[in-house]
Structures are given as C-alpha cells and as structure tokens.
Amino acid sequence: MPQYLCIVLTLLCFFSHTQAQRYTGFVGQLGQVYYTAVSDGESKYQHQAIAYLCSEFIRVNHPAYKGHVFLEFQYDSLERCGLSYDQFRAGKAETEFVRGRGVRIVFSYRQNRAERILKLLDYGLIHLNELKAARKKYYLLEPPDRLVELSVDSLTLNGVMGNALDTHISTIMSLKVFRNQGIPERDIHREYYFQNDLYTFVDFLHGDSAFFESPQVYQIISEHHMGSLIFDTDSTLYFYSREHRQLSQQVKLHHQGPISHFTHTSSDPLKRRIYFECTTAEGTRNKYIFLTDRMILIEHVEQFEDDFIRAMLNE
Known part of the structure; x- marks a missing residue:
C-alpha cells in the first residue's frame, strides 16, 4: 500500500x-x-x-x-x-x-x-x-x-x-482496505477490511482469519482478548469471542427512537462482561451488559438500578 x-x-x-x-x-x-x-x-x-x-x-x-x-x-x-x-x-x-x-x-x-x-x-x-x-x-x-x-x-x-x-x-x-488503513486506534485494532463493497471481519489475534462478512457496519466495541461487539445496525449486533473463536447469532436491541452511537463505559474481564449504553434522540439513556461467556445481552439495566435504589431506600 x-x-x-x-x-x-x-x-x-x-x-x-x-x-x-x-x-x-x-x-x-x-x-x-x-x-x-x-x-x-x-x-x-x-x-x-x-x-x-x-x-x-x-x-x-x-x-x-x-x-x-x-x-x-x-x-x-x-x-x-x-x-x-x-x-x-x-x-x-x-x-x-x-x-x-x-x-x-x-x-x-x-x-x-x-x-x-x-x-x-x-x-x-x-x-x-x-x-x-x-x-x-x-x-x-x-x-x-x-x-x-x-x-x-x-x-x-x-x-x-x-x-x-x-x-x-x-x-x-478488489483491493483490501483495512479499517483506518490498518493503523490501530485506541483499543480497536484491524477488526475488518473493506473489499468488493463488503466488510470482512478478521481475528487479529489468530492470523487475521476471516469469520464474518457484512454489507454494513454501524459501530464496534472491542475488548482486545475477550472479543468485539459488532453492530451491523443501530439495533442489531453480533459478538465475536477471540478467546473461543466463536461468533454469536444476531442479537436484537430494543430501544425507541434513533441514536447517534453507543458508549463503551467499562469492561470486567474476570466476570466476562462488557458494559455500554446509548442515548436516544428523546434523551433517554439505555444501559446494557453483554455476558461474553454466555453470549447473552441484558437490556434496560437502568430499570434494575432504579428498583435496587428504591429497595435500598425502602421506598
């Protein structure tokens, strides 16, 4: 190049x-x-x-x-x-x-x-x-x-x-154009390349082996060793585990109204959890936890927080 x-x-x-x-x-x-x-x-x-x-x-x-x-x-x-x-x-x-x-x-x-x-x-x-x-x-x-x-x-x-x-x-x-021209940025590495109008995702820890292909990519939240959350739209995602070299089924997110992007708030490698959230156009903040070992998404965590706080305050 x-x-x-x-x-x-x-x-x-x-x-x-x-x-x-x-x-x-x-x-x-x-x-x-x-x-x-x-x-x-x-x-x-x-x-x-x-x-x-x-x-x-x-x-x-x-x-x-x-x-x-x-x-x-x-x-x-x-x-x-x-x-x-x-x-x-x-x-x-x-x-x-x-x-x-x-x-x-x-x-x-x-x-x-x-x-x-x-x-x-x-x-x-x-x-x-x-x-x-x-x-x-x-x-x-x-x-x-x-x-x-x-x-x-x-x-x-x-x-x-x-x-x-x-x-x-x-x-x-037919040229392969890696994300950000192959230059790592923050914690996100090569992740995918663009070729023939498709985005081909690769496992950069295992020789850039291809594991997923999509005509569109909305956002990525990446944890180097655990894996990556791949949002193909603003309401659907896949998770690829680099630990187990396994891709999840498509997961549906339920939020009302359009959003600009998701914010990766934190991760817990020991408990195999990735925390993220989004804010809708109406100003509603939705919080999520993705369990990477079980490939399960927990939605509307903010509602559980409210219930917990009310219980702690005996309200």
Whole structure:
C-alpha cells in the first residue's frame, strides 16, 4: 500500500440526520481526494476506505488528472446523488480549507457504495471538459433561475451507476482496505477490511482469519482478548469471542427512537462482561451488559438500578 497523506480537520460543523440528530463532522484527505465524515461510529473509516479506492483509481486509471476530487456524504433523510465540477461545499469552513475546484460527488450516507462512486468518478474524469462547460453555463444564470444544484442530470447518473462493472473498476474494488488503513486506534485494532463493497471481519489475534462478512457496519466495541461487539445496525449486533473463536447469532436491541452511537463505559474481564449504553434522540439513556461467556445481552439495566435504589431506600 503506497504512502499517503491523511489530514483530518476537526470542525464545529454538523450534519443533519433523521429526527434532528446532530453529529460532529470533519474533513479528511487522501492525496487528491477530500471527503466528509462523521466522528462517531464507523462512517469515518468507511468513507476513508472509499476515498482511498478513489485515490488509487485515479493513480492507476487517470494519472494525468492532477486536480481535486470532493466526496461529500450527506447526512439527512434524503437519498442524494450529484456529480459536477465545482467547489467543495460541505460547509463554509471546509470550503475555506480546500481552495479551488474539482470533480465533486455528492452522495447519501445511506447508499455510499464504492462501486457506484467509482463509476461516477470515472465518468466525471472522462467527461471533465463537459462538466467544466456545464459549470460555466450554470453560474451565468441568475440565482432565481438555478432550479437545482449543479449536477449531471439524474437520468444520466442512474445510467452510469447501473452500467455493468468494468474490469478497471472491479480491480480497484478488489483491493483490501483495512479499517483506518490498518493503523490501530485506541483499543480497536484491524477488526475488518473493506473489499468488493463488503466488510470482512478478521481475528487479529489468530492470523487475521476471516469469520464474518457484512454489507454494513454501524459501530464496534472491542475488548482486545475477550472479543468485539459488532453492530451491523443501530439495533442489531453480533459478538465475536477471540478467546473461543466463536461468533454469536444476531442479537436484537430494543430501544425507541434513533441514536447517534453507543458508549463503551467499562469492561470486567474476570466476570466476562462488557458494559455500554446509548442515548436516544428523546434523551433517554439505555444501559446494557453483554455476558461474553454466555453470549447473552441484558437490556434496560437502568430499570434494575432504579428498583435496587428504591429497595435500598425502602421506598
């Protein structure tokens, strides 16, 4: 894997999500590719992986292109898609950080598949002069006459993304991109790699042997020797025991309303317990204990705490 530059600028910018949830975001850079991401959960690593594939795609297939590429992942309830030659428009601070114009791809976080983004990037670089001409024409119009955001029309976009997968794209997609480019962060290690639009989880204590494959990852809570809680959505998880090299069945979590992420509060290796919690959009805090030796989830621990306190106070 070639050396690359990764700059993360922490910003006081926010991306909207369903039911007015707010997430702190940042801008990352891999070579010519700038990308937006959210600090919580796994999205920053997933967007980083897609940015890396785009950077490699340019290096291998369009080496003459020396300009910028902007990947803007939108965090609202709409499924957005756009392709243009324009400025980076994730927010005022980001635009000041990244000067100049480039191939701009806007995509919903709900559908940020590498295959479709690489197809759009390839089309944009091949039709770069057309994108530049469309930009000049667009900005000659008065603001009231600009009915939609600058982008290739949706019919063309859908056609590009629906095209058969070319070899030059599939070759890049077959690259293994480990979480955080394989660099351990805090207590979370390699955990998985991104390849062919799938996340393959590996046991880093046992030769990176693969044990689980998923099209999406929401969050990970990892205990080095005990194992990892793998949230594939905000309400379902798996547990992989590195002690016993065993994967649990999918476990359902019951909480009302959307959440931003789970917080790992503590662990007890002797009792084989992992403690975590989440806060819903309504402000309700839900607490959980996962028994790693039995692969059982105990939910709504806060209710047991209330009962215990009332009993202790004889209320």
